Amino acid sequence: xxxxxxxxxxYSEAMAGLEDGMTIIAGGFGLCGIPENxxxxxxxxxxxxxTIVSNNCGVDGFGLGILLEDKQIKKMVSSYVGENKLxxxxxxxxxLEVELTPQGTLxxxxxxxxxxxxxxxTATGYGTPIGEGKEVREFNGRNYILEEAVxxxxxxxxxxxxxxxxxxxxxxxxxxxxxxxxxAGKITVVExxxxxxxxxxxxxxxxxxxIYVDRLILGSFEKRIEQRTVRSA
Amino acid sequence: MALTREQLAQRVARELQDxxxxxxxxxxxxxxxxxxxxxIEVMLQSENGLLGMGPFPTEDEIDADxxxxxxxxxxxxxxxxxxxxxxxxxxxxxxxxxxxxxxAFEVDVSGNIASWMxxxxxxxxxxxxxxxxAGADNIIVTMTHASKHGESKLLTKCSLPLTGAGxxxxxxxxxxxxxxxxxxxxxxxxxxxxxxxxxxxxxEGELVVPDVVPEMTF
Numbered sequence: 001x002x003x004x005x006x007x008x009x010x011y012s013e014a015m016a017g018l019e020d021g022m023t024i025i026a027g028g029f030g031l032c033g034i035p036e037n038x039x040x041x042x043x044x045x046x047x048x049x050x051t052i053v054s055n056n057c058g059v060d061g062f063g064l065g066i067l068l069e070d071k072q073i074k075k076m077v078s079s080y081v082g083e084n085k086l087x088x089x090x091x092x093x094x095x096l097e098v099e100l101t102p103q104g105t106l107x108x109x110x111x112x113x114x115x116x117x118x119x120x121x122t123a124t125g126y127g128t129p130i131g132e133g134k135e136v137r138e139f140n141g142r143n144y145i146l147e148e149a150v151x152x153x154x155x156x157x158x159x160x161x162x163x164x165x166x167x168x169x170x171x172x173x174x175x176x177x178x179x180x181x182x183x184a185g186k187i188t189v190v191e192x193x194x195x196x197x198x199x200x201x202x203x204x205x206x207x208x209x210x211i212y213v214d215r216l217i218l219g220s221f222e223k224r225i226e227q228r229t230v231r232s233a
Numbered sequence: 234m235a236l237t238r239e240q241l242a243q244r245v246a247r248e249l250q251d252x253x254x255x256x257x258x259x260x261x262x263x264x265x266x267x268x269x270x271x272x273i274e275v276m277l278q279s280e281n282g283l284l285g286m287g288p289f290p291t292e293d294e295i296d297a298d299x300x301x302x303x304x305x306x307x308x309x310x311x312x313x314x315x316x317x318x319x320x321x322x323x324x325x326x327x328x329x330x331x332x333x334x335x336x337a338f339e340v341d342v343s344g345n346i347a348s349w350m351x352x353x354x355x356x357x358x359x360x361x362x363x364x365x366x367a368g369a370d371n372i373i374v375t376m377t378h379a380s381k382h383g384e385s386k387l388l389t390k391c392s393l394p395l396t397g398a399g400x401x402x403x404x405x406x407x408x409x410x411x412x413x414x415x416x417x418x419x420x421x422x423x424x425x426x427x428x429x430x431x432x433x434x435x436x437e438g439e440l441v442v443p444d445v446v447p448e449m450t451f
Contacts (some may be wrong), residue, residue, distance in 0.1 A: 029281045029318070030304035032297065038338025048332025055318070082357030092355075100356065103280065111319040123367040124326065129350070130363060142427030160298075172315055174300040176282050179317040207317075223297035229305040233291040 002082070006166040006216040007195065011041040014189050014217045018047050018154055021074075023111060025152035026054035026064065027181040029129070030083070030226045033174030034063045035158040035191050036220055037219045044066055053077040053150050055106060057087050064223050071095060072121045077150070079103035097101075102130060105147050107180055112149035114183020114212070119148045138231060155185025158221075162192040163199070166213030169208045191219040235407040236424045240451055241375050243268045243407050245334055248373060249275050256280065256325065256365060258335035259303045261375045265334055276310070278330055280361040282321045285313025302361065314441050324370040325361070333369040335362060337376050339391045339399075342416045342438040344401040346374060347393035359396060368398030378406035378435050385437035387411065387418055408451070417441050422449050 008014050015038060017026075024042070028034030039058075042050070043066050050073050058065035062109070067073050068086045075097040081087055090096035101145050102124045112120050121144035124133045135146040157178050159207050160171035168190060170178055195218050236244065242264035249255065249265075251273035257263050266286075269275055270332060277286040281303040286301055287308035294308060301307045309315065323332055339346040346366055349359040366372060379385050387404065404411045409432050410422040418440045423432060425448050 023381050030300065032281070032304070080358035080360040082355075088355055100358045101362035102359055103318065103361035104326055104368075104449045107318035107322050123325065124364045126367070127345070128363060128395040130359075172296065172309070173279075173282050173300055174298040175317055177316060177318045180319050181391040225295070225297050225300075225306060227300070227303060228295065229289045229307070230295060231289040231446060233293070 004165040004183040004210060006210065007164050007212050008215045009216050011037060011217060014191070014215050015045060017187065018042065018045060018068045018131050020047050021049045022047065022153040023053065024051060025150065025155040025181045025184050027157045027176065027178030028063070029055050029084065029173070030178035031058065031063050031224050032159050033170065033176050033178055034058070035156040036063060036221055038156040038189060038191055039066060041065055042080045043070065043072070045068065046072070048072050051075040051077065053106070053110070053152060055079050055103060057081050057084055058077045059083045059226065067094070075099065077101055077106070079106050079195055089229035100130070106163055107177060109147060109150045110177065110180035110184045111132060113151040114180060114201045118227040119146050119147055120209065141206070149200065150184060153186045153187065155188040157182045157188060159192045160169070161192055161196050161201065162190060162216055163196055163201055165198065165214050166190065166210030168192070170207050179208050182208045188212055189205040189215045189217070193215050193219070193221060234424065234426045236449070238264060241405055241407060243451060244410065244449055245375055246270065246371055248332065248403070249273060250331070251336070253331040254278055254284065255332045258362070260336040261335050262336060263303070272354050275366070275445065278321070278324065279307070280321050280325060280365070282316050282318055283307070283309060283313060284316070284324070285310040287310055287313070289400045312320050322361070322364050322392045325364050328368055328370060330369055331371060333365045333373060335365060337374045337386070337396070338393055339386050339388055340374055340401050340404055340413070342389045342390045342413065342418055344399045345391045345394045346401045348392040348396045350394045352394065362396050368402045372401055372403065374404045376404070376406055377434070380410040382434065385435050386421045387438050389438045392419070408435065420446055425451070426448055
């Protein structure tokens, strides 16, 4: 691989080095903007005892939900996990740990993790079970709790377009957690719908600069819809 | 008569003001978008990263990459912007959203809200609710006044784990519009045909009742 070219040729190369017990930060909201093929590769590799930091855990049979099938996940750090029967079973059976984290706090934990900020104060969760045991500090008459940043051994990301340097553009609301997740991985792996010629992306329109990206692979995506809602034409 | 879901949404919609950025929660709050008063413009924020949410798509417009915080397919309105989750919660936490409307299991006279967890039942998570109640100054809670068994949801002290502490000032229930201040509920309006006595009976926390309680009109 030469210079800044981040492109890898296979999914096994994309996820090379992933081991049991590692922490993975995943982009996506619901099933929107999830790195579906990277998740499949994690299933194929069979790594276990994984901690996964992601807003949700997919659904039964799709997205991160498929990693529950062989009990590869030890712990989920998420804001909402209600779409998944297998998740419920494993949680109730004590086979799975969950650390529920408010959505904005989760996004900020990733952002801080990637930005070299070890912790931050937020009013979110003060006075609730989420604040219990956390340091509290008052600023300007209001109470805030200290939340720690997260980083991962890997970050797995889905983007729309990239150039070979790993400059990324996301499509519509498939952006969601992906830009923060991309900054917070020791190894950040990105799968994209299209790799465009270097120089063809407007530098001012890049959502995630290539400096955060270690590996890039071209994928094809099912893009399953969770709640298909329409109005009549 | 207790308000219908649609009437609840209509009543909440009267709190909208021209130029408001508004976050609507899942359920009844979502219906508020159908009753934006004529002549005013509001922009809907969806916490997954969309400001300027449009209507649901037609069959032809459906796009898996375009969803709202309820994971429903949506469209972007003209003038919308799309951004990351961190940016979205910067808007919310930073107090830039003018009005947040969300549902709840319970509220109490201290302005506490419980909306995400019933111990003993499966816990699905709080999503963005804790950030929304912590960040917004102007929050309206919509809920039924009491459970099906007649147990009040407007309490002296919330019995369920909190979503936020001391953050709720306005509640629209199926029976009444109530404000919270000075550790009391203040009855402001009643649903058409609902007696003040009924509201008093179904409000467990201290309720201040003025001499005249106007009826809502629809």
